[in-house]
Amino acid sequence: MSIFIDHSTKLIVQGITGRDGSFHAKQMMEYGTQVVAGVTPGKGGQRFEGTVPIFDTVYDAVQATGANTSVIYVPPMFAADAMMEAAAAGVKLIVCITEGVPVLDMTKVYPYVKEHDARLIGPNCPGLITPGQSKVGIIPGRICMPGNVGVVSRSGTLTYEIVNQLTKAGIGQSSCVGIGGDPINGTNFIDCLAAFEADPQTKAIAMMGEIGGTDEQEAAAFIKAHMKKPVVGFIAGQTAPPGRRMGHAGAIISGSEGTAAEKIESFLAAGMGVAQRPVDFVDLIKARLA
Amino acid sequence: MNLHEYQAKELLRAAGVPIPPGEIATTPEQAEAIAKRYGAAVMVKAQVHAGGRGKAGGVKFCPTPEAAKEKATAILGMTIKDLTVEKVLVTVAADIGSEAYVGIIVDRATKKPVFMVSAAGGIDIEEVAATTPELILYHPVDTRYGLLSFEAMRMGFFLFKDVKLARQAAKIMQQLYTAFMNAGCSLAEINPLVLTPTGELIAVDGKMVIDDNELDRRPDIAALRDESSEAPSEVDARNANLTFIKLDGNVGCVVNGAGLAMATMDLVKYYGGDPANFLDIGGSSNPEKVVNALRIITSDPNVKCILFNIFGGITRTDDVANGIVTATRANPLKVPIVIRLTGTNEEIAVKILQDNGFSASNDMDAAVQRAVELATKGGAA
Numbered sequence: 001m002s003i004f005i006d007h008s009t010k011l012i013v014q015g016i017t018g019r020d021g022s023f024h025a026k027q028m029m030e031y032g033t034q035v036v037a038g039v040t041p042g043k044g045g046q047r048f049e050g051t052v053p054i055f056d057t058v059y060d061a062v063q064a065t066g067a068n069t070s071v072i073y074v075p076p077m078f079a080a081d082a083m084m085e086a087a088a089a090g091v092k093l094i095v096c097i098t099e100g101v102p103v104l105d106m107t108k109v110y111p112y113v114k115e116h117d118a119r120l121i122g123p124n125c126p127g128l129i130t131p132g133q134s135k136v137g138i139i140p141g142r143i144c145m146p147g148n149v150g151v152v153s154r155s156g157t158l159t160y161e162i163v164n165q166l167t168k169a170g171i172g173q174s175s176c177v178g179i180g181g182d183p184i185n186g187t188n189f190i191d192c193l194a195a196f197e198a199d200p201q202t203k204a205i206a207m208m209g210e211i212g213g214t215d216e217q218e219a220a221a222f223i224k225a226h227m228k229k230p231v232v233g234f235i236a237g238q239t240a241p242p243g244r245r246m247g248h249a250g251a252i253i254s255g256s257e258g259t260a261a262e263k264i265e266s267f268l269a270a271g272m273g274v275a276q277r278p279v280d281f282v283d284l285i286k287a288r289l290a
Numbered sequence: 291m292n293l294h295e296y297q298a299k300e301l302l303r304a305a306g307v308p309i310p311p312g313e314i315a316t317t318p319e320q321a322e323a324i325a326k327r328y329g330a331a332v333m334v335k336a337q338v339h340a341g342g343r344g345k346a347g348g349v350k351f352c353p354t355p356e357a358a359k360e361k362a363t364a365i366l367g368m369t370i371k372d373l374t375v376e377k378v379l380v381t382v383a384a385d386i387g388s389e390a391y392v393g394i395i396v397d398r399a400t401k402k403p404v405f406m407v408s409a410a411g412g413i414d415i416e417e418v419a420a421t422t423p424e425l426i427l428y429h430p431v432d433t434r435y436g437l438l439s440f441e442a443m444r445m446g447f448f449l450f451k452d453v454k455l456a457r458q459a460a461k462i463m464q465q466l467y468t469a470f471m472n473a474g475c476s477l478a479e480i481n482p483l484v485l486t487p488t489g490e491l492i493a494v495d496g497k498m499v500i501d502d503n504e505l506d507r508r509p510d511i512a513a514l515r516d517e518s519s520e521a522p523s524e525v526d527a528r529n530a531n532l533t534f535i536k537l538d539g540n541v542g543c544v545v546n547g548a549g550l551a552m553a554t555m556d557l558v559k560y561y562g563g564d565p566a567n568f569l570d571i572g573g574s575s576n577p578e579k580v581v582n583a584l585r586i587i588t589s590d591p592n593v594k595c596i597l598f599n600i601f602g603g604i605t606r607t608d609d610v611a612n613g614i615v616t617a618t619r620a621n622p623l624k625v626p627i628v629i630r631l632t633g634t635n636e637e638i639a640v641k642i643l644q645d646n647g648f649s650a651s652n653d654m655d656a657a658v659q660r661a662v663e664l665a666t667k668g669g670a671a
Contacts, residue, residue, distance in 0.1 A: 158549035
């Protein structure tokens with residue numbers, strides 16, 4: 001078991017002929033993901049790497065292949081349209097890797113996707129992976145191994161760091177989900193936590209947050225009220241100066257909302273384990289799996 | 291990206307918002323001439339990207355052109371929160387009856403732009419939110435439909451019982467919403483929205499923050515960036531496609547990814563050190579980015595040690611290694627460097643570094659500890 005993706009995931013790559021899209025399409029195929037179609041307007045009828053059929057529209061790709069998931073690598077100004085196109089074509093899981101999508105675009109995409117009964121992950125995220133089964137996005141496959149820890153994070157490389165340390169310590173993962181750092185994203189911590197709670201394979205959860213916003217505090221309240229499985233949390237940006245934006249749109253401390261101290265306090269209040277350093281995840285998770 | 295008050299007011303004025311006349315002056319003589327031309331009392335207002343301008347003495351009422359010259363002399367060149375005032379807005383002073391607050395901000399919780407309006411304007415709206423939240427009306431807008439007339443009227447009536455004033459206010463909210471959407475804002479506010487004794491509504495101060503992700507498709511807005519009001523190293527970094535924020539410590543950090551960069555800074559603190567900066571070289575790195583990063587970091591005299599922390603995913607660690615070699619060959623380092631890299635092409639990277647006299651580790655904690663040690667010893671390595 002796993003969350004959101006598994007060996008039955010049939011994937012479309014939107015932007016499959018672009019620089020990032022083609023590179024990662026190959027990586028996903030090598031990992032074993034069923035990449036059933038690509039979409040690039042004007043290249044319909046061609047094949048990617050001699051095998052994967054390319055279509056002009058997502059609609060055509062879904063009709064021809066029965067794909068249920070799409071991953072998006074198109075430039076930021078076209079990403080909103082790409083997400084809505086996938087939702088309109090009936091894709092139920094849409095993963096947008098693209099960084100730099102204007103937030104006002106997302107104010108239109110979010111309700112549109114909801115109304116089409118689809119799940120969006122991202123934008124500005126590394127995607128997700130179910131080790132040994134399927135990867136959708138850019139998380140390096142070789143740092144993961146199958147197991148029973150669920151990983152959910154707002155960061156990219158920080159997630160790799162922690163997953164890598166878990167794997168090196170012999171602790172495998174059920175699924176790892178990068179939800180992205182933008183102010184408006186499709187899937188939040190609570191969505192993933194609820195899915196991990198319901199997933200029989202997952203025995204413990206590692207959650208990596210950042211300064212800015214109140215998602216982690218809300219997640220902590222959810223954990224306290226609804227979760228039986230143990231969760232270990234971490235907040236990046238404990239030493240960030242207030243009022244400065246640290247790269248991610250998410251990583252902003254504004255006013256009293258969203259400081260690391262506030263978030264860590266909410267973790268402790270929810271009875272969670274708190275990792276002070278990335279490496280601390282190893283012992284904290286180990287103790288909870290024992 | 292923050293806009294200056296005068297820039298925000300231009301955009302609001304273009305959308306139809308009533309705003310008292312105003313012009314920019316860079317010398318006291320210009321300020322005097324503008325005030326003389328208006329033939330009325332003026333406000334002279336420092337144009338810097340800092341809050342609390344009034345408290346810092348950067349906003350003054352001037353009843354005469356002579357006073358405008360005198361106040362402009364005092365304000366031009368003054369420092370507000372480390373920023374030197376290089377221009378002032380000279381604007382006709384308004385007769386103030388009462389003051390309201392009208393703002394829009396993109397809200398994470400509702401995933402929509404949310405209007406905040408309050409009859410208790412003119413002061414810090416965060417203060418109002420904290421102490422008397424019932425005085426603020428929050429109204430989310432579905433951007434697919436825009437601000438509907440009845441929504442604007444609801445907010446108008448929240449501010450004014452009189453239907454004529456409510457209509458005026460509703461119209462201004464429509465105009466503010468238009469300006470907000472057209473400029474690609476993450477925040478836009480009018481504070482205060484003044485009701486004059488003669489029953490007119492005018493915007494006396496305006497603020498806009500632009501979503502940086504909008505700038506590529508809005509060159510007219512991007513052109514409003516005022517680089518003179520930013521730290522030169524941050525301008526340099528942005529032009530090199532790096533995200534850089536200068537801090538006060540002595541460990542210069544070069545990291546890929548914002549989350550890992552923050553976690554690296556945290557770890558530097560954890561081991562008793564102090565980061566000199568936040569620097570994210572981003573996803574798909576090339577050697578050029580590393581060269582630029584090193585140039586920017588080594589230009590800070592506080593830096594006593596440089597720490598690389600690279601987790602190669604999309605980023606190829608051999609690109610980073612080549613960048614380090616190229617940069618240090620051109621400009622030999624005067625401070626020690628600690629390199630931690632792991633991931634994509636790690637073996638190639640380590641070989642490149644070793645062939646050029648560098649050592650590299652793949653353990654984040656060990657590297658950070660070493661960097662802190664070297665920085666606190668005074669860089670005598």
